[in-house]
Amino acid sequence: MKTLRIIGARCGERYVRDGFFVAAPIPGEACTTLDIGDGYLHPGLVETHIHLDKACILERCQLQAGTLAEAIAQTRLAKAGFTEQDVYQRGAAVLEQAIVQGTMHMRTHVELDPQIGLIGFNAIRRLQADYAWAITLELCVFPQEGLLDNPGTEALLCAALEQGAEVLGGCPYMDRDPAAQIRRLFELAVHYDRDLDLHLDFDLDPAGMTVPEVIRCTEIHGWGGRVTIGHVTKLSALPLAHLREIGQALAVAGVQVTCLPSTDLFLTGRDQFHNKPRGLAPLEQLHKCGVTCSISTNNLGNPFTPYGDASLVRQANLFANVSQLGTEVQLQRCLDWVSNESARLLRLTDYGLEPGCRADFLVFEAPTPGAVVARISAPLMGFKAGRQTFERRLPQICRPD
Template sequence: MSTLKIINARLGDGSGNHELYVENGYFVAAFSPTTSAWQTLDLQGQLLLPGLIETHIHLDKACILQRCHLHEGTLSEAIAQTRAAKATFTEEDVYQRGAQVLEKAIVQGTTYMRTHVELDPQIGLIGFDAVRRLQADYAWAITLEICVFPQEGLLDNPGTEALLCHALENGATVLGGCPYMDSDPHGHIQRLFELAVRYDCDLDLHLDFDLNPEGMTVHEVARCTEQHGWGGRVTIGHVTKLSALPEAQLMALGRHLAKVGVQVTCLPSTDLFLTARDRFHNKPRGLAPLAPLHACGVTCSLSTNNIGNPFTPYGDASLVRQANLFANVSQLATVAELSQCLAWVSSESARMLRLKDYGLLPGCRADFIVFDAHSPAAVIAEISAPLMGFKGGRQTFSRPAGQLLRPQTVSRLTPA
């Protein structure tokens, strides 16, 4: 690990001319007495922020759009099209597509990522084995946390649970779920909690993914979280049903989720693309309402979910772009609101993933990025791209600012 002295840094609170010290991959208050040499990084007033955190992405099924045929753009079509494409996956195929996304994410400033990996008797361990390789090969630039989940169902798909258990015993650290894919969603949820307790792992569930407020399973998740004492270890993603609730009902549910410790991830690009397909006019936005949930005390995050597949045909792995999209659709514009959007891809995401060494203080891992922006709010408002990034104090990428190449001005007094 490099020994690094950072000078003339501007921090997120607006203050400038800061000096920070990095030794053995971590920020320190000062170099140890035996340190006699270091590199100096002069930021010349540029903005220094901790690395961004992707809390919910699917590397195993990224970049397959050219293998699929979109007609309806619905969730059911996306599941069916991906299931068909998945039949042709090989470990090397998953590895190469996942690497494409990881490299994009790294240069967009992401230093930590939780990726969901599908396990079922059809795909077996192909995706898991590929992502395990990616986890090792890209550790120099990004920390990859693996969440295994039963996209094709759990109770109704014999053999899936054994695969999940195998993965949790061989490198996966988080267990996911898709209750809407089983005939007994509550039984699906209950079984996942039993497995989470057995393996002492966090849970991250795809949940309540439509705009009908009826049939919500979030209450069962909250009940099981409280029953098993799993507060702060349970995340629910999508939950677009929450956007269909009246304010009083939403706020009451938000306070309950905060009390029992259920966290919420919004996935703007996917949720905007897939939901409200049955509406021609007055289409609802349909995103999980993070601002009121945050006001209730719920830990929230924004994330990418999918890139280049039937669930989301778009994406460049920029969390700043996702935060800007959410701010735009949710009509968030004040400095405080935009700064909060940045927190939902950084500090709040770190809290969600229970990262203890995140930040810029002494003792924190030296994962940081640099922007040419005057404030954290401006990063989101202007969709700023990071100029450089560091993992454990080692530089992982550089992105020089664009430069105009103006034509030379020819003086009229110059002889022809």
């Protein structure tokens, strides 16, 4: 493969060979040149939390109350009709949307329970292999329907982990004893040497918060940097002083936080009409405490989130808007929460634009990183391991003669 030379007004000169950024071309070697002009060069986006297996099923569900309980119940009914090919086709449709929106790394949560068995897991494993040319897919298997109160689920989780699932997930609020599920998941994670990613504290009542138990277990097992908690909307209901205490404890323990704006805004706060709460994990304050954070999509086209186009930039913009973040520094941080910080959360060791990093990169038409988020700029083109995976042409105004 020839060396690719990237030139642009903002990026200077960069070189790609054998799928990685290199410091310089081989002397005397002819290079292929990519001139991005005034474009902004950025590493590929990183989706840390999505559910491919239950995407695009809204037409199979009855959406009335719009609550979390209804979403779980309606998805359970729809799941009874899932086949491996059905999951594959719906997942592929979302992956292709994500690819053209610039996502190049993705952690997808996959439900396992006695009803669905390994159907979803087997389908997503096929997608993992078939789309590896454009996106690196990581599977997080988890018990959406409960673990301790749902016999047979743990055996399925263990089977999937033994077959190569990279991450173990959890949903503690689905068991009568959430703390017991958390403790058991940590035991399994240590046994199988897997990172943990938990759906946690998903309402706006600060009572019954399980974050402290996750922090405690992380410290006991030495799992710092390997534990992520998603949703944690209870944190948005805390006074600032209490939030800072928890944020500092999360940072010290090495527990990371993912906010899921579309889903969390759609499902929470439905019991209030006036002064409706925003209900998003307060990433800006958590970041100031030293917590690694990310923004992610969660669901598309199902009772948890009826809409979406798999654009992480749109999710970053939504979070910035609701959280009232508007400076260049704040908007750039929102972009980091779907790229650089998300890569840290997934422990990607070869992420970035420097020599030695994998050549997964995008070109945006934007003057600054913050402008990418402010304008919801779609990437113009993307390259995975130095190979172009998509291109989007700019629209043209058709003026009258």
